[in-house]
Amino acid sequence: MHSELIRVQDLGKSFGKRVVLKKINISINEGEIFALMGPSGVGKTTLFRILNLLEKPSEGRLFFRGSELTGGTICENINARRSMSMLFQTPCLLNTTVFNNVAFGLMIRKVDKNTIREKVMNALIIVGLEGNEEQKARTLSGGEAQRMAFARAIVYDPDILLLDEPTSSLDPANVAMIEEIIKRIRHERGTTIVIATHNIYQVKRIADRGGILLNGELIEVNSIERIFEAPEDARTKAFINGEMIY
Numbered sequence: 001m002h003s004e005l006i007r008v009q010d011l012g013k014s015f016g017k018r019v020v021l022k023k024i025n026i027s028i029n030e031g032e033i034f035a036l037m038g039p040s041g042v043g044k045t046t047l048f049r050i051l052n053l054l055e056k057p058s059e060g061r062l063f064f065r066g067s068e069l070t071g072g073t074i075c076e077n078i079n080a081r082r083s084m085s086m087l088f089q090t091p092c093l094l095n096t097t098v099f100n101n102v103a104f105g106l107m108i109r110k111v112d113k114n115t116i117r118e119k120v121m122n123a124l125i126i127v128g129l130e131g132n133e134e135q136k137a138r139t140l141s142g143g144e145a146q147r148m149a150f151a152r153a154i155v156y157d158p159d160i161l162l163l164d165e166p167t168s169s170l171d172p173a174n175v176a177m178i179e180e181i182i183k184r185i186r187h188e189r190g191t192t193i194v195i196a197t198h199n200i201y202q203v204k205r206i207a208d209r210g211g212i213l214l215n216g217e218l219i220e221v222n223s224i225e226r227i228f229e230a231p232e233d234a235r236t237k238a239f240i241n242g243e244m245i246y
């Protein structure tokens, strides 16, 4: 039996008259790497923002470790909020050193200085940025900036990491590094990882299960083997083979 970390039930989201997500149902299990696939503009970031409690759903319910989050205030949901971490599609950098950028989440949690140093250095080693801690974040290359943002996302040991297209603007070397970091974090810390990506090959390389969003609906959720070898929905096959017209 898998233990369920997140459950999304009949979730819908509209912006004005525009329906972006319809009746989404997903369970994310503890310790898995789940890939959310789908064409541009389909609502992947919107779903991530709802999971991360940055946005409220228009319909449906959201559960974290069996407790309902929907309708709760920020204060009531603070524990769930603090168990999650999101890596945004474009990293936002604070205009300070790499160290301070990574330390930020711990500083606002009022963690003591020695622990902050230890955790920040550990996160920087994992992402291959040890030695860059005093560099101004704005002078980092794109790949380094993304790895720094990754360090910031993992520094407080979240239970769940939401990665929104973490490699879409990176070169192959940085893509490979980020994929290794993802696998390492899951292996060493048992972190549950949800990743939104356009990169089908990446999904094959790192994910255990996946779901495909099309026209606001989650058309299939399955193991990666099934999605690639025996999909249940004909549209999944077309998407995987790059035959989808959108």
Ligand SMILES: Nc1ncnc2c1ncn2[C@@H]1O[C@H](COP(=O)(O)OP(=O)(O)OP(=O)(O)O)[C@@H](O)[C@H]1O
Residues within 6 Å of the ligand: 015, 020, 038, 039, 040, 041, 042, 043, 044, 045, 046, 047, 089
């Ligand atoms: N706050 C908002 N107000 C109005 N429309 C929005 C808002 N946020 C998102 N949308 C719309 O919702 C749709 C889904 O956007 P979203 O960013 O979730 O797509 P996505 O799947 O992440 O795309 P991409 O792969 O390009 O990042 C888009 O058409 C977008 O314009």
Ligand SMILES: [Mg+2]
Residues within 6 Å of the ligand: 044, 045, 046, 089, 164
């Ligand atoms: Mg997006």
